[in-house]
Structure formats: C-alpha cells, structure tokens
C-alpha cells in the first residue's frame with residue numbers, strides 16, 4: 001500500500017543543541033535504512049519549511065504506524081497521512 005505522508009518538524013528551542021543534533025543524526029540513519037529497503041520510496045523537502053513530503057510503500061496501516069512512531073523525531077512532529085491508490089490513467093508500472 002502506498003501512503004503520502006507530510007511531516008512537519010518542530011524541535012523546541014530550549015532543547016540542547018547537542019541533543020537535537022544526535023536525534024537528527026539518528027533520524028537520518030533510520031530514514032536512509034528504510035529508503036534502501038524500498039519502504040520509504042520518496043522524501044522531498046518542502047521549500048522554505050522544516051517539513052517533508054514522503055511516499056511510503058508498506059504492507060498496511062499498522063506497518064506505517066510502526067515506522068512513523070519509531071521516527072527519532074516523532075515526538076517533535078505533526079504528521080498527516082493520505083492513503084493512495086493507483087490512478088486509472090497512470091502509465092507508470094510501479095504506481096501500486
């Protein structure tokens with residue numbers, strides 16, 4: 001199943017910089033491992049915002065929930081999920 005996910009990050013200003021840097025480094029490693037596995041298909045920065053648009057390809061809602069709630073930045077994020085289904089006019093073979 002494909003899901004479009006918007007993640008808005010809001011790290012509190014009073015979090016020590018070293019702690020924030022460590023969480024961001026773990027977030028990057030976690031994300032890159034999932035990208036390499038094919039489950040996190042796309043990640044795009046939203047211009048001018050500390051936010052991204054991502055596309056996940058996972059088994060079901062439960063797997064997506066597990067992945068998102070495991071994000072090191074999860075507690076500092078607002079997350080919006082939109083389930084996707086193949087468009088009947090799509091010419092791309094990997095759209096589902």
Ligand SMILES: O=C(O)CC1=CCC(=O)O1
Pocket residue numbers: 007009027028029031032050051052073
């Ligand atoms: O910077 C972000 O948009 C948050 C994030 C998600 C995965 C990652 O590496 O950073």
